[in-house]
Amino acid sequence: MPQKEQIQTPTKTGSKRSPTALGFSEHAVSEISETLRHLLADVFSLYMKTKSFHWHMTGRHFRDYHLLLDEQAAQIYAITDDIAERARKLGGTSLRSIGDVARHQRLRDNDRGDLTAREMLTELREDNSLLANLLRDAHEVCEKHDDVATTSMIEVWIDQAERRAWFLREIVEQS
Template identity: 65%
Template sequence: MSTSPSAPRGSTVNPALATPTDLSPDGVAAIAAQLRGLLADAFALYVKTKNFHWHMSGPHFRDYHLLLDEQAGQVFAMTDDLAERARKIGGTSLRSIGDIARHQRLRDNDEDFVGPREMLAELAADNQELTRLLRAAHDVCDEHRDVATASLIENWIDEAERRTWFLFETAGRG
């Protein structure tokens, strides 16, 4: 069973929720913490992408609107896998909007107006930062020999790199 005494809230697993795993308790705590951060970042990126999707304007509205909707769907699709992976290894996941806010590293954008190219450039930078965070989480998985989580992360890195590429090309050359 996986518990981590004196760990921050969310990394100690109630015995009723503990899932058997062959990963060490330290590995579970470290990997679950990475997954919680990634999950919070995925939710933050999803909401920002939808925000920009909803508030898009200008002559390329339709193309940008559709691109951001597609990308938001892809980011949202990560969330269940991130949360469930934390539970599969004996860790815990996020519990609330407040929990997301405490763990997210990507910044929100609450501006009244953001121009289309600025939206695309900001999302490209956020996806690039998510790629960096995913690579760091992959390193933690490698350290604790969690190949299953590492494998999922490798796919998400590829998806984030693709989103970055599309946003960069659209903002920088569109």
């Protein structure tokens, strides 16, 4: 029986895509999934820090800050599944454990128990701004490989991170 011919799709540049992983080359899958793995570790780290600060918030505006951080944490957590599943959909791998998160994260943890509300909010503002920049870097990697679906998802996440940073900046600058 003759072997079935694999169909290759032309890209914008006229080159042929590999038939692996939705038509992306092995190099593209490797680079994009590695980028998403770091991004997922950063998002989990920011989620954990946001929840920790939510749990340990004190002070005059406790209720408002507590509710804001809970809302922000839920938004951050909501993208974790999309990031991991996108890497898997492309044919790559994702994080497998807390240790894997620790090895790949670029955002710093904070275990201090003596932070003021303002210090917590300031740190989260900085982390959300950094996450927006890391998302832009990931967008560049995906764009380089013509991964339109992932770049579209990342654009939404950039807007969300910038909005969280903006809310936190407004609070910190007014207090």
